Amino acid sequence: MSTREFVVLGTASQAPTRQRNHNGYLLRWDGEGLLFDPGEGTQRQMLHAGVAAHDITRICVTHFHGDHCLGLPGVLQRLSLDRVPHPVTAHFPASGQHWFDRLHHATAFHEAAVLVEHPLAGEHVHTPAGPFTLEARRLSHPVESYGYRVVEPDGRRILPERLAAHGVAGPDVGRIQREGRIGAVTLEQVSVPRPGQKFAFVMDTRRCAAAVELARDVDLLVCESTFADADADLAHEVGHLTAREAAAIAAEAGARQLLLTHFSQRYPDVGPLLDQAREVFPDTVAAHDLDRIPIPRRRPAPE
């Protein structure tokens, strides 16, 4: 069975705490490993979380505030030090190309790994990326910030009892999936629709339509929730979400599960933020460093 899980490397916003490293996350999706927003210390958090440089196939940076990318130099240098043989694709706001270049060439090192740059421009970017489509949408933050969405194409789930009823067996099972029919028997007759899994990563932003579009129908929404209700005015002033607003995005978008993260250091206990979010969207959890969150199983196939 393929592994799809979200590994939490760090959960702090602007300043780290004793319990929370700066941001950083790895989404394992079958053979791919998408590293999101590597904050300072990501390289060492990877070690604690059992994530190797070899696991990374793609790096997605939402924006160029330090807490979302100061771990990039260490990660990029590590790809070369550890002789990662496959190319790694980096996505980031094109408007921050100069920041990316500085982080990429921050200090002297011998670059052996192959980095493919894929800067993002425009409101909405689609990138077919092998087993999924990667989408990015521009959010609302003082510096240009993009959220990400990973979408597996819809497929069909084969039902063994229907195969048997239509007498399809052995190599014909693979053939009907590839070719759509075997003689008079169609793939539709032996299967039901299987919605593709969807994942969204919404970082630094005010409430905006793009955040909802990213989160539309996802199985797991990872969303910043920097502030509590009491600091909502501050949140809006500095371009962030409260936990309750993150939950409202999840509810409006029809997400299945919400993972809160990117907490301000002012909250030693994020329990109240979690409570505030759950009032709006019950299936919410608060991330801790080194958590491993399985992507929820696919929605049941409609009969």
Next chain:
Amino acid sequence: MSTREFVVLGTASQAPTRQRNHNGYLLRWDGEGLLFDPGEGTQRQMLHAGVAAHDITRICVTHFHGDHCLGLPGVLQRLSLDRVPHPVTAHFPASGQHWFDRLHHATAFHEAAVLVEHPLAGEHVHTPAGPFTLEARRLSHPVESYGYRVVEPDGRRILPERLAAHGVAGPDVGRIQREGRIGAVTLEQVSVPRPGQKFAFVMDTRRCAAAVELARDVDLLVCESTFADADADLAHEVGHLTAREAAAIAAEAGARQLLLTHFSQRYPDVGPLLDQAREVFPDTVAAHDLDRIPIPRRRPAPE
């Protein structure tokens, strides 16, 4: 009493381990705080070690390999975030000015703190720096690397029994120290020489004369010891020291205490490196993250 101690923030060389963060050290010297070689994650290690951004008055970078400076962006941004009111002076090899600039302006942030750049050029640089002189000497490494030396000026220690014998008391005690005499009584008659304390920080280098000069007569020598005896050939090839060589520098220089650090990740146990060093220089200890090493008390005053 003034505090002079060496706070160990990280002790790993090229790659961090579960137990060892990348390099990073704070030397507390009376009112100053000298941050040496802030590797990635230094900002968070400071938190664990009880070091505040406000404690930093000076930053000394030996060279621009990532493990010695990728924590610089986080530290510099933190000085502004925490509104450190005093200027902070940064020393680094002038040949790496472009690296320093990239690290300083690695990502978007509002710079409120005042950073005074003091790049180093030439074999040997002297900087009078308030309560001490800061010296830097060029070492031998594939990229230009400087070691540092902190020297307190020699002074005199007042002996109460001599004050009493000469009838000096009250405000005259301060006056004789400032002015050198009170009537017929000289400072020399009521005091003995007090050697200034000395500290040296010798990072990435092959054995060289400059390392010995930096360590000359110091009370505490902090020295890289990346490799064990068995890997001496590799050490020389990549421009590093073995633990035994670090000890030989301490012995030749007449240092009083040696602190080994900057260990390769290949040694989960650095006990053998410590043993090898102690064969040459018995007063050696191996650094662990978050150690606090007092600067040894001044040598006894010669009578």
